[in-house]
Amino acid sequence: MTSGIRHMTIDSLDAYRLAEFWSEVLDQPLHGDDKPGDPMALIEGAGLLFITVPEAKTVKNRVHLDLQPQDRTRDEEVERLLALGASLVDDRRRPDGTGWVVLADPEGNEFCVETGQAG
Secondary structure (H helix, E strand, C coil): CCCCCCCEEEEECCHHHHHHHHHHHHCCCCCCCCCCCCCEEEEHHHCEEEEECCCCCCCCCCCCEEECCCCCCHHHHHHHHHHHCCEEEEECCCCCCCCEEEEECCCCCEEEEECCCCC
């Protein structure tokens, strides 16, 4: 018998606030029972579970998400995510259109934005 991944769990200082950010990023709703102040918040369709922990992030992620825009270019998506509250960590875009951009969510968790289907 094998195991399946039910959720990817992400530690956070404010589970609901961080889940709201990722809900906007992924255009996926939060679980209907989640509300501000809850110690856990779930983006069910994405399988992301955010839990509140007392300590802040202190080192580079060992695991991160790679996003690929579906209906906009990588550069358009980077601008959208920066407007939502992400911050730029490293720009690895190349003149030929390849490469990626490393961003961080509002609590400093790094993630990458790759070239999308629209370029």
